[in-house]
Amino acid sequence: MKFSIMKAAAVVLALGATPALAQDKLLNVSYDISRELFEALNPAFIAKWKADTGRDLQIDQSHGGSSKQARAILEGLPADVVTFNQETDVDALAKGGLVAENWREAFPNGASPWYSLPAFLVRKDNPKGIKTWDDLARDDVQVVFPNPRTSGNGRYTYLAAYAHALKANGGDQAKAQEFVGKIFANVPVFDTGGRAATQTFVEREIGDVLVTFEAETAQIAAQYADKGLVAITPPDSLFAAFPVAVVTPNAEKNGTTELANAYLNWLYTPEAQRILAQGHNRVTDGTVKAEFAASFPEVELLTVDDMFGGWQKVQDEHLAEGGILDKVFVNQ
Numbered sequence: 001m002k003f004s005i006m007k008a009a010a011v012v013l014a015l016g017a018t019p020a021l022a023q024d025k026l027l028n029v030s031y032d033i034s035r036e037l038f039e040a041l042n043p044a045f046i047a048k049w050k051a052d053t054g055r056d057l058q059i060d061q062s063h064g065g066s067s068k069q070a071r072a073i074l075e076g077l078p079a080d081v082v083t084f085n086q087e088t089d090v091d092a093l094a095k096g097g098l099v100a101e102n103w104r105e106a107f108p109n110g111a112s113p114w115y116s117l118p119a120f121l122v123r124k125d126n127p128k129g130i131k132t133w134d135d136l137a138r139d140d141v142q143v144v145f146p147n148p149r150t151s152g153n154g155r156y157t158y159l160a161a162y163a164h165a166l167k168a169n170g171g172d173q174a175k176a177q178e179f180v181g182k183i184f185a186n187v188p189v190f191d192t193g194g195r196a197a198t199q200t201f202v203e204r205e206i207g208d209v210l211v212t213f214e215a216e217t218a219q220i221a222a223q224y225a226d227k228g229l230v231a232i233t234p235p236d237s238l239f240a241a242f243p244v245a246v247v248t249p250n251a252e253k254n255g256t257t258e259l260a261n262a263y264l265n266w267l268y269t270p271e272a273q274r275i276l277a278q279g280h281n282r283v284t285d286g287t288v289k290a291e292f293a294a295s296f297p298e299v300e301l302l303t304v305d306d307m308f309g310g311w312q313k314v315q316d317e318h319l320a321e322g323g324i325l326d327k328v329f330v331n332q
Contacts (some may be wrong), residue, residue, distance in 0.1 A: 024049070024057045026259055029079035029247075031066045031086075031152055032193035033216050035281050038083075044275060045266050049259075051211035057259075065193035066152030073098060079247045081257045081264055085116075085213070086152030088319065090243045103245045112241035112283040113267035117301060118160040119214035119237065121201070121221060124228030128208045132162040132234050135184040136209065144207035146190065146197040148325055157211045157324060159314065160238035165309040167236065177328060184332040199327050202227065213240060214296075219282035236300040238307075242281075 007261040013129050020194055026221045030038060042059045049057045062069065062077065070089040073079050074096045083098070090111075105108045124129050128141055147155035161183050165176035191197040194212055201210035202224055202243055209219070217231035251257040273285040277292040308314045318324045 001203040009164050011067055024055050024256070024259055024332070025060065025254075026057065026080050026263060027060045027078060028061065028081050028083055028263075029062045029069050029073060029077060029197075031069070031214065032064055032146075032195045033065055033153065033198070034083065035061070035195075036219060038280070040275050040279060041085045041267070044271060045263060047267065048157060048271075049262070055327060059263075063144065063195075067092075067150055067155075068192070073099060073247060078250050078254070080251045080260045081244065081246055083151060083264075083267075085240065085241065085242050085277065086155060087241055087243050088155075088315055090245050091315075093247065098247050098249055099245045100248060103187045104243075105131060106246070107244060108266055108268055108308060109284045111243050111245060112284070113244060113264075113272070114242050114283050115143045115239040115255070116213040116215050116240045116242065116281055117233075117299060118211055118240065119217045120232040120234060121210040121217040121318040122230050122232060123208060124230070126230050126232070131232060133161050133183075133236075134168075136161065136186065136211070137179055138186075141186055141190055141209060142207040143183055143186045143209055143211060144189070144191075144197050144201040145187065145211040146194050150192045151197075153197075153212055155242045155319070156213070158328075159304065159308070159318070160302075161168045162318075163238050164234075164236055166307055167302065177324060177331075181328050181332050184328055187276070202229070214282070217305075224298060226242045233297040233299050239303045241243060270271065272274045297305055 028038065037062055037281045044058045046059065050056065062114055066084045066086045066089045070092045073093060082090060090099055090103055092173060094101050094103055100106060118261065130141065135141060145157045148154040148158040158180065161180050162176050165179035169175040188206055189200060191200055194216065198220060200206050202220060214233055221229045221231045244267065246260045246264065270285055270288055271289040273283040277283050282296055283289050304311055304314060
């Protein structure tokens, strides 16, 4: 099976005639737009692992749409750990016997070291005056986000827009479907993952607004500073957990169980949390959260439990074949 792997460099020290220790290896299978984040995180953990154990470490990365990554693991991609942006994709691995059924209890905060929310990125000076989810349903606005069928990123966008409409219309399902259908009709192309959607918006210059995680909007705006892109956090959005888990059978087979758990636990440490916050992710450590409070606008965070009755209902009613998501696609 083909999959893209990006390697985080490890420093190998050779002292005189002393033979080098065998190098530890870890494969982290992650979501599409987390490349830069782990480019910052992994070297810090590699240095800590070396200091703590005396052993060198190589961390390999595989990135893609979260749901596609889950399917790849089920089909044989030998992940030691997953760092996803969608709880249902970890649940799929649990149903396949690759992740513990109680994976949410294995690490703090429901096994989510950081969180985010769908937000907007608009053109220089925001010529369309886009500020809220309602603006995305206007006839004069083109919206770019990845396909919710293949991307956790896109799925959160769909659910955030749907939750906004439910809140605005007193829980009226028909009006919510109609509202989300209008947004879908404004999407010129559904890319399979968040990175491709970013390229469509920024490099191909298609669309008036890109919807992606808040952390990504800030990173893109900084990366393409010459384009004057503006990151906007809407007044309300959907809480997006970023779940992590050990792929138990693979870790046991690879002899990486201790390493995998150490890696994921480290993501909760102040060192990692500061790197995460510097990457515009909202973190769970109270002290670090306070340090970076000024960097994050206030937002009303709706939740899947409150708006949809939990992830199982989302799976059964929205994401299953023939569900509400499919109907929105058909009726757009």
